[in-house]
Amino acid sequence: MTLFVAIEGADGAGKATAATNVREALARRGISAVVISFPRYGQTSGGFAIGQFLAGQFPVTVTPKAAAVLYALDRLESVSFVSQAAQDHEVVIFDRYIASNMVYQASKVPASEALALMSWIYQLEINTFGVEKPNVSFYLNTSLEFARKLMALKGQRSYTDKQYDAHEADEKLQLAVRQNYDLVTKSGLAGPWHVVEAASGCVLRSPSDIASEITDHVLEQLRLNKDENRRSTTSRA
Ligand SMILES: Nc1ncnc2c1ncn2[C@@H]1O[C@H](COP(=O)(O)OP(=O)(O)OP(=O)(O)O)[C@@H](O)[C@H]1O
Ligand SMILES: Cc1cn([C@H]2C[C@H](O)[C@@H](COP(=O)(O)O)O2)c(=O)[nH]c1=O
Secondary structure (H helix, E strand, O other), X not given: OOEEEEEEEOOOOOHHXXXXXXXXXXXXXXXXXXXXXXXXXXXXXXXXXXXXXXXXXXXXXXXXXXXXXXXXXXXXXXXXXXXXXXXHOOEEEEEOOHHHHHHHHHOOOOHHHHHHHHHHHHHHHHHHOOOOOOXXXXXXXXXXXXXXXXXXXXXXXXXXXXXXXOOOOOHHHHHHHHHHHHHHHHHOOOOOEEEEEOEEOOEEOOHHHHHXXXXXXXXXXXXXXXXXXXXXXXXXX
């Protein structure tokens, strides 16, 4: 059975880097893994609409619920792509997944409405759209200060020429995103969660150090899954 792993975090936390390094670390152990990054900007109509929205070019005002639907549509359109990846690989690593949708949209409404909106989005994606649940999620926790430095290292994006997109430019949103990741990880929504610190004290950890912490958890989860499969095969025999 394929393991679905989600790597989550604020903009510029180093998720794409961690996802690639984890995939390579698994490959070195003979475990086949693939990285799928959401949004899939150029691949789905939802992804295209999100690119327009983040570039500030969507033709109508996008409320938090409308944004949630666009992001969820991107994943709905990707269901068969994900299921093909699951047939071809032992591990599918998502660079952002459903929790990004829950956290970012919840960060645009008053704190008292955040949990209700998060659970609405989770129901929409899992129950209504039939998107695959992650088996384990990692939150790459980083301060806004470090994230700004990493964002500055990012190359040109496909959907905007600006240095910062609509979410990245919004400092208040970036702070609320950190509070809401804290809320989901503590409440276990869209989990189970492991929190991975991007920095140790006031020094950013190396990409390989971060990836090896995540890889160790993934290997442990693969072992647990194999034990579980063996147990259920034995009890059926
Ligand atoms: N731990 C790290 N130490 C130093 N540089 C890093 C680290 N992690 C990532 N980087 C660099 O920071 C930049 C942004 O990283 P990355 O694209 O992985 O972030 P991200 O979280 O996926 O960003 P976003 O969500 O905004 O797309 C890249 O140039 C990457 O090489
Ligand atoms: C998948 C997903 C993403 N977002 C947000 C998070 C970012 O601010 C942007 C785009 O992500 P990228 O990593 O910078 O390409 O969109 C979201 O709100 N909901 C989602 O489902």
